[in-house]
Amino acid sequence: MKKLALLFTTALTGLSLSAAPTAFDFKDPKGVNAIQFHLDSLLEPIAGTAGGVSGAVSFDPANPAATTGRIVVAANSLKVSNTMMTEHLHGDNWLNVAQHPEIVFELGALTDVKTEGNTTSATATGKFTLKGVTKEISVPVRLTHLAGAFGKRINKPEVPGDLLVLRGEFTIQRGDYGIQPGRNEDKVNPEVRLTLAIVGGPAQG
Amino acid sequence: MSASDSAPATHPPGIPAWRIFLRLLGPFIALATFARWAASGYNRGWTKNRIETVKLDEITGIEYIEWQDAFIPGIELLSLGVAAGLLLFAVTFVPRRKIQP
Numbered sequence: 001m002k003k004l005a006l007l008f009t010t011a012l013t014g015l016s017l018s019a020a021p022t023a024f025d026f027k028d029p030k031g032v033n034a035i036q037f038h039l040d041s042l043l044e045p046i047a048g049t050a051g052g053v054s055g056a057v058s059f060d061p062a063n064p065a066a067t068t069g070r071i072v073v074a075a076n077s078l079k080v081s082n083t084m085m086t087e088h089l090h091g092d093n094w095l096n097v098a099q100h101p102e103i104v105f106e107l108g109a110l111t112d113v114k115t116e117g118n119t120t121s122a123t124a125t126g127k128f129t130l131k132g133v134t135k136e137i138s139v140p141v142r143l144t145h146l147a148g149a150f151g152k153r154i155n156k157p158e159v160p161g162d163l164l165v166l167r168g169e170f171t172i173q174r175g176d177y178g179i180q181p182g183r184n185e186d187k188v189n190p191e192v193r194l195t196l197a198i199v200g201g202p203a204q205g
Numbered sequence: 206m207s208a209s210d211s212a213p214a215t216h217p218p219g220i221p222a223w224r225i226f227l228r229l230l231g232p233f234i235a236l237a238t239f240a241r242w243a244a245s246g247y248n249r250g251w252t253k254n255r256i257e258t259v260k261l262d263e264i265t266g267i268e269y270i271e272w273q274d275a276f277i278p279g280i281e282l283l284s285l286g287v288a289a290g291l292l293l294f295a296v297t298f299v300p301r302r303k304i305q306p
Contacts, residue, residue, distance in 0.1 A: 030262070032262045032265070032267055032269045033269075034269055034270060036270065043249075043250055043251060043280065044249070044250035044251065047257075049257075049270050049272075079255075079272065081251075081253040081254070081255055081256060081257065081272075082251055082252060082253055082254060082255075083254050083255075085251065144265075146264070146265065149264055149265075152264055153262075153264040153265070163264070163265060165265045165266070165267065197267045197268065197269070198267070199262070199265045199267060
């Protein structure tokens with residue numbers, strides 16, 4: 001009887017451990033992570049990237065709806081194909097990166113969760129902070145859980161760990177975040193499209 | 206052979222050397238700017254000093270952008286170069302001021 005109780009306890013402990021959410025660190029050692037932005041403007045669209053991605057997401061493949069997390073982008077990592085234009089973008093009139101160094105998305109809840117295989121589609125609702133203005137937004141996201149793929153990605157297959165790929169696309173109005181509201185709309189579209197495709201690896205510690 | 210054939214080439218009378226120089230330099234600047242712009246792929250956007258290359262992270266399937274330094278003149282540099290060249294050329298046709306005695 002004692003043996004049975006011990007077996008049961010061990011099985012329960014094992015089950016709870018395997019079902020525990022895993023923390024994923026989105027500071028990618030390979031430097032792949034970036035948010036891409038795109039807005040139409042006079043002459044040609046302005047497109048660029050923001051590579052300074054960090055943050056952590058806690059994800060449980062057995063219960064994706066319980067996902068929590070926070071993704072941070074360093075505002076001064078935004079760059080476009082022209083250095084002068086990049087400096088303008090960082091300046092006081094646009095993002096004012098000196099005063100607002102971080103762009104943050106804080107996940108509040110995942111809704112409409114659908115899982116097929118290792119991919120979960122959902123709507124992520126959370127607080128998006130840009131240039132010091134925080135607004136609640138909903139973003140359609142896709143989370144792909146790649147079990148045991150971390151070591152393979154860093155060319156050390158013996159290293160254990162999973163990967164979590166996060167994809168999404170959404171649109172914001174720059175004026176809502178105090179970026180030249182109502183100004184230069186004939187030259188630079190007020191609508192900014194943001195696309196993210198980022199990967200998180202096992203969090204240290 | 207006539208006498209005029211063997212005579213050394215002379216500039217039209219009354220055209221100073223600086224006018225001739227600018228008359229050649231102006232079109233050269235305009236053409237060189239156009240040639241540089243055309244050789245870089247007729248970029249009808251703004252000047253770029255880095256270009257993006259799309260790469261694929263094989264394990265995750267993420268397509269990411271890698272920036273590389275490159276100079277691609279845009280429409281504003283083309284306009285500036287051609288305008289400067291034409292201006293230099295045009296300046297050579299401005300009549301000399303007559304000095305009043």
